[in-house]
Amino acid sequence: xxxxxxxxxxLVMGMTNKKSLKCxxxxxxxxxxxxxxxxxxxxxxxxxxxxxxxxxxxSVPSRFSPECPNSSLLNLHLHALQxxxxxxxxxxxxxxxxxxxxEQYFGPGTRLTVT
Amino acid sequence: KNQVEQSPQSLIILEGKNCxxxxxxxxxxxxxxxxxxxxxxxxxxxxTIMTFSENTKSNGRYTATLDADTKQSSLHITASQLSDSxxxxxxxxxxxxxxxxxxxxxxxxxxxx
Numbered sequence: 237x238x239x240x241x242x243x244x245x246x247l248v249m250g251m252t253n254k255k256s257l258k259c260x261x262x263x264x265x266x267x268x269x270x271x272x273x274x275x276x277x278x279x280x281x282x283x284x285x286x287x288x289x290x291x292x293x294x295s296v297p298s299r300f301s302p303e304c305p306n307s308s309l310l311n312l313h314l315h316a317l318q319x320x321x322x323x324x325x326x327x328x329x330x331x332x333x334x335x336x337x338x339e340q341y342f343g344p345g346t347r348l349t350v351t
Numbered sequence: 352k353n354q355v356e357q358s359p360q361s362l363i364i365l366e367g368k369n370c371x372x373x374x375x376x377x378x379x380x381x382x383x384x385x386x387x388x389x390x391x392x393x394x395x396x397x398x399t400i401m402t403f404s405e406n407t408k409s410n411g412r413y414t415a416t417l418d419a420d421t422k423q424s425s426l427h428i429t430a431s432q433l434s435d436s437x438x439x440x441x442x443x444x445x446x447x448x449x450x451x452x453x454x455x456x457x458x459x460x461x462x463x464x
Contacts, residue, residue, distance in 0.1 A: 278454035336382040336444045342394035
């Protein structure tokens with residue numbers, strides 16, 4: 237099974253709302269990633285978790301708060317977002333972060349619209 | 352600066368025809384090159400991954416080539432189908448010991464009936 241699942245598929249939220257995105261994988265991967273993708277642009281790395289610890293934060297605003305409750309789950313908590321945060325949020329996983337050769341498997345994404 | 356450039360930006364072909372997408376990169380030191388297919392509004396799906404020593408790799412009707420000397424790769428699609436309509440993203444991994452991917456901007460392919 238090489239599947240990464242993400243919920244919800246679509247999310248519409250106001251600027252004062254608090255919501256969470258969820259990502260799950262059961263491949264035994266120890267690295268998980270959050271990417272943000274705007275229309276017609278490549279994915280941009282936001283966060284990397286390695287062995288359930290935050291390894292990389294690509295200077296992401298604090299209104300995005302990641303969490304890795306266990307090795308299979310990755311959450312992205314959203315609070316006080318701006319309309320420009322509307323995008324496709326992709327989760328990915330790989331066997332480990334400390335290797336440049338492992339393949340990354342992407343989830344289907346959550347389409348977020350901030351109104 | 353590590354960069355990945357793809358051409359063309361977009362392409363329209365008739366169903367059943369072949370096409371070739373190009374990728375040039377400046378990522379150094381090089382570890383591997385990946386081609387992903389991304390349907391609109393969906394996550395990227397891996398097609399191939401090639402290391403320095405691999406010149407060609409196939410996945411069904413998709414064949415990727417790599418010339419590490421000229422830092423160029425191509426993705427050839429044979430006998431295109433309507434379901435091939437998607438964005439194709441070239442991604443290069445630098446030999447950093449970590450998963451640091453450099454994404455190209457993609458080629459949007461439309462296969463027309």
